[in-house]
Amino acid sequence: MxxxxxxxxxxxxxxxxxxxxxxxxxxxxxxxxxxxxxxxxxxxxxxxxxxxxxxxxxxxxxxxxxxxxxxxYFPESMEKFFYLSKISKLLVPYHLVESKKLFKLIEAYFSVEKSYSVAYTMFLLKFAFIEGIFPVLTRCVNCSSKKVISFSIEKGGVVCQSCLNSKSFSWNFELSKLALNLAKNSFEKMKDIKISYVKLEKINKVFEAHIRYRLS
Missing domain, CATH: 2.40.50.140 (Nucleic acid-binding proteins)
Structure with a gap:
């Protein structure tokens, strides 16, 4: 073949x-x-x-x-090497079946030449969507309350105070809004927008844990 x-x-x-x-x-x-x-x-x-x-x-x-x-696609800068390494390390542990969408996503994000922090977060979000494990972010996944304060790995989405459990990450509606915006838009549209590195890292931490839990 x-x-x-x-x-x-x-x-x-x-x-x-x-x-x-x-x-x-x-x-x-x-x-x-x-x-x-x-x-x-x-x-x-x-x-x-x-x-x-x-x-x-x-x-x-x-x-x-x-x-x-x-x-x-071997990079000339350490910054891009670190970025491509994160994408590779994200994908290697899992059983991934044939997917034209994922193949095109890898091709597009291996070609990125700037704004690597934004690019990695966007890849992470779009990967979760392609794999069919994108979490509920707009309401409590357990009771549908809009007053979300945390992200539950076990429940697969954001939760309110009443539905909080031990395996949860700090989260808020602002992070949900940013994650959804990055997930639905193209890198070309988002690459020059200033986005808080702290917020990107919070999204990365949660989504990496969510993907591990769902795909392992």
Whole structure:
């Protein structure tokens, strides 16, 4: 099977062996072992590369037959490296099936060249939406009260004082409004708007925990 994939993890196993984790257009997230040959162009297996892979199924896994580099997204700055690493680390732990929407989302956000804090939060929110686990943010998920004060990981959304439980994060309506605005708009529209880094980090912390709970 010939497919395209973004390299999310590239782990050296020996002098000529690599363990690759990639999100592909036809199989979703896959893992396979690469045996490097003399004269091989290693960039096609490097982190953040978009490459074409010829894979054969072997038992429950896949064997690489051929690969070619399409585009390298390896960053020139540490800021972008950190940003792309966060996206990769977000995706690697989970079983992710084939999704054209997620493939296009990765492609779009790997191409970002500025406003990385905003971009990561937007990727996080849109990823949750694509996976069908976007939480309830406009009313208490338990009783529908509008007076929300917290985010419940167990209940999958915001809660009021009466429905508060131990596995909750501090939250407010302002954060809900910001998260919904970032989720529904394009990066092009939001990239130059000044947004509080503290608020972005609060949203990140909650959504990362929510995604772990729902997908693990």
């Amino acid at each position: 010939k497919l395209k994939g973004f390299v999310l993890r590239s782990k050296q196993l020996g002098s000529n062996l690599k363990h690759i984790t990639a999100f592909t257009d036809k199989l979703g997230k896959v893992d396979f072992i690469v045996k490097l040959k003399r004269g091989d162009f290693p960039l096609k297996f490097d982190l953040f590369s978009l490459s074409s892979f010829q894979l054969n199924q072997k038992g429950e896994g896949y064997e690489l037959k051929e690969a070619d580099l399409i585009k390298s």
